[in-house]
Each structure stands twice: as C-alpha cells, then as structure tokens.
Amino acid sequence: xxxxxxxxxxxxxxxxxxxxxxxxxxxxxxxxxxxxxxxxxxxxxxxxxxxxxxxxxxxxxxxxxxxxxxxxxxxxxxxxxxxxxxxxxxxxxxxxxxxxxxxxxxxxxxxxxxxxxxxxxxxxxxxxxxxxxxxxxxxxxxxxxxxxxxxxxxxxxxxxxxxxxxxxxxxxxxxxxxxxxxxxx
Numbered sequence: 001x002x003x004x005x006x007x008x009x010x011x012x013x014x015x016x017x018x019x020x021x022x023x024x025x026x027x028x029x030x031x032x033x034x035x036x037x038x039x040x041x042x043x044x045x046x047x048x049x050x051x052x053x054x055x056x057x058x059x060x061x062x063x064x065x066x067x068x069x070x071x072x073x074x075x076x077x078x079x080x081x082x083x084x085x086x087x088x089x090x091x092x093x094x095x096x097x098x099x100x101x102x103x104x105x106x107x108x109x110x111x112x113x114x115x116x117x118x119x120x121x122x123x124x125x126x127x128x129x130x131x132x133x134x135x136x137x138x139x140x141x142x143x144x145x146x147x148x149x150x151x152x153x154x155x156x157x158x159x160x161x162x163x164x165x166x167x168x169x170x171x172x173x174x175x176x177x178x179x180x181x182x183x184x185x
Contacts, residue, residue, distance in 0.1 A: 015181055016053060016065060023049040023069040028077035034161050038154040046073075047093050047166040051120070052177055054101030055113075055170075062097040066090055084139040091131055096124040096163055117171055121163035128159045 027046035033039040046069060054062025070089035079085050100120030104113055132155050136147045147155075 012057060012061075016057065016061060019049050019053050020065050020068045020072070023047075023065065024072045024076065027069065027073045034158055035154055038150065038158070041154060041158040043158075043162050043165065045166060045169065047096055047163070048169045048173070050093055050097045051100055051117075051166065051170045052174055052181075054097040055104050055174055056178055056181055058105060059098045059101040062101050063094050066094045066097055069093070081139050084135050088128075088131055088135060092124055092128055092159065095127045096120045096166070099123045100167070113171060113174070117167035121160065121167045124163040125156055125160040128155060 023046040026049065027044045031042040031044040033041060034043045035041055050062060050066050050069060053065045067090055070086045070093070073089065074082065074086050081088070097120070100116040103116035103119055106112065129151055132151065133144060133147055136142065137144050140147075
C-alpha cells in the first residue's frame with residue numbers, strides 16, 4: 001500500500017516549521033542564568049535545534065530558522081529588548097549555526113562535526129563582544145564603558161558557556177535525531 005506521494009520540499013518545510021516551533025518553545029520556557037551575578041544572561045537550549053537544522057538542511061535553511069525563531073521568541077516571550085534582541089539573537093545563533101553547518105557540510109564526519117561545533121562556538125562568543133559594545137548601551141541605557149566592564153566577567157563567559165553546552169548536546173543527539181528526521185514519516 002503506497003499512500004499519497006508527498007512533495008519533498010513540503011516535507012522539508014513541515015519539518016523545519018516543527019523545528020522552529022520547538023526552538024521557540026525551548027527559548028521561551030527552558031531558561032536559567034548561567035552566571036548568577038548577571039542573571040539577565042539566561043541560557044536556553046534552542047540553538048541545539050537550530051544547529052541540527054543547519055546540519056540537516058544546510059546553512060541557509062539553518063539561518064532562516066534562526067530568523068524565524070528570533071522574531072517569534074521576541075513576539076511570544078518578549079525580553080523587552082525588541083528589535084535589538086532580535087538582532088542580537090539572530091547574530092549570535094546565526095553565527096553559531098552558519099559557521100558550524102558550513103564546516104560540517106564540507107565533510108560529514110565525526111571529526112569535522114567536532115571541529116564545526118568548536119569553531120562555531122568560538123565565533124559566536126567572539127561576535128557577541130562587538131555586538132554588545134554596540135547595541136547593549138542602546139537597549140539598557142548603560143554607558144559603553146559600563147558594558148565594556150562586563151565583557152570579560154559576564155558576556156564573553158556566558159556566550160562561550162552557552163555555545164559549548166549547546167554544541168555538546170548537539171554532538172550527542174544529532175545522529176539520532178537526523179535518522180529520525182530522515183525517516184519517512
């Protein structure tokens with residue numbers, strides 16, 4: 001019994017929509033501060049879903065999912081950061097997803113997966129230094145010098161730790177999830 005044939009593009013879009021919904025829910029409901037003195041910097045595991053999307057469907061699809069997630073997260077679970085929060089989320093998660101999925105796409109081996117995730121995590125942490133110096137004063141009203149004063153004790157460690165946690169989770173769940181996502185359902 002064959003069933004109705006399903007368009008592969010429709011199947012991909014449906015799976016990406018489910019992944020976007022999961023990422024938004026994870027970003028909205030699963031969050032906790034990593035650095036207690038700076039409890040406004042909250043960890044969420046949404047990047048795991050976004051990296052899996054990038055690994056499965058490529059960097060552009062992953063980046064598109066990052067954009068959808070950033071916008072919907074701000075719409076439904078507003079942090080009060082508005083457009084600045086969307087830009088920062090897009091740049092942080094987008095850097096991680098695009099860099100790691102571009103490297104992984106080159107060679108889909110375990111070793112390249114580790115390299116991809118490490119380089120992506122480093123790039124994410126790095127891009128957030130200038131972005132915070134540029135945009136955080138606009139959002140918070142803090143002087144740029146005050147933001148610069150929290151780069152090393154808070155912003156850099158937060159972004160590095162968050163990216164590493166999500167990269168490690170991605171490494172351990174990607175193959176299982178990818179087999180399930182590639183299955184005919």
